[in-house]
Amino acid sequence: NAGVTQTPKFQVLKTGQSMTLQCAQDMNHEYMSWYRQDPGMGLRLIHYSVGAGITDQGEVPNGYNVSRSTTEDFPLRLLSAAPSQTSVYFCASSYSRAGGLGYTFGSGTRLTVV
Amino acid sequence: DAKTTQPNSMESNEEEPVHLPCNHSTISGTDYIHWYRQLPSQGPEYVIHGLTSNVNNRMASLAIAEDRKSSTLILHRATLRDAAVYYCILRDPGGGADGLTFGKGTHLIIQP
Numbered sequence: 242n243a244g245v246t247q248t249p250k251f252q253v254l255k256t257g258q259s260m261t262l263q264c265a266q267d268m269n270h271e272y273m274s275w276y277r278q279d280p281g282m283g284l285r286l287i288h289y290s291v292g293a294g295i296t297d298q299g300e301v302p303n304g305y306n307v308s309r310s311t312t313e314d315f316p317l318r319l320l321s322a323a324p325s326q327t328s329v330y331f332c333a334s335s336y337s338r339a340g341g342l343g344y345t346f347g348s349g350t351r352l353t354v355v
Numbered sequence: 356d357a358k359t360t361q362p363n364s365m366e367s368n369e370e371e372p373v374h375l376p377c378n379h380s381t382i383s384g385t386d387y388i389h390w391y392r393q394l395p396s397q398g399p400e401y402v403i404h405g406l407t408s409n410v411n412n413r414m415a416s417l418a419i420a421e422d423r424k425s426s427t428l429i430l431h432r433a434t435l436r437d438a439a440v441y442y443c444i445l446r447d448p449g450g451g452a453d454g455l456t457f458g459k460g461t462h463l464i465i466q467p
Binding site for chain 1: 396404448456
């Protein structure tokens with residue numbers, strides 16, 4: 242089925258470990274983005290990309306890196322995990338930056354940092 | 356992006372219509388009104404969006420006040436699967452902060 246695929250669905254990390262959250266979409270969307278959602282809160286934008294080779298920071302970028310080498314993939318890297326990064330992470334894509342046709346979200350990665 | 360205000364929670368009965376309100380008194384002329392919903396343990400799902408005129412799609416209807424300072428998402432016949440958090444979001448496609456600014460939304464409870 243067409244959509245946004247996130248892996249893994251669950252992950253437990255120790256403080257200081259690194260990992261990459263994967264995001265892939267098969268809708269040929271130019272715009273991709275990463276959000277985090279903390280308990281009882283709305284989603285907050287971490288990083289976004291308007292096309293292959295172009296990335297920029299969102300509201301809460303500290304502690305995260307991204308790259309966009311292909312249209313389909315937009316991985317999110319945690320270089321040195323901290324307990325404050327315990328959250329649910331969502332990847333989203335859209336036909337355009339404006340999102341006029343709606344953003345499509347993945348089902349999320351639940352990350353716990355101990 | 357301008358701020359929206361929604362009730363924290365609402366309750367409705369199955370098979371009845373649901374009207375979810377959203378106030379956005381500081382909306383600008385170029386802000387579109389978007390609605391998303393988030394079912395338990397899932398990512399947000401696009402529902403509908405509009406600028407000035409009322410909009411209908413297979414999921415819902417969006418009624419926009421004439422002065423655009425408020426809007427209402429209408430689910431015509433709620434089912435148990437509609438139980439979710441509903442977010443009203445303003446988005447200026449030509450500028451402002453990137454991405455979608457999510458508030459806390461309205462938690463919709465559907466009673467059988």
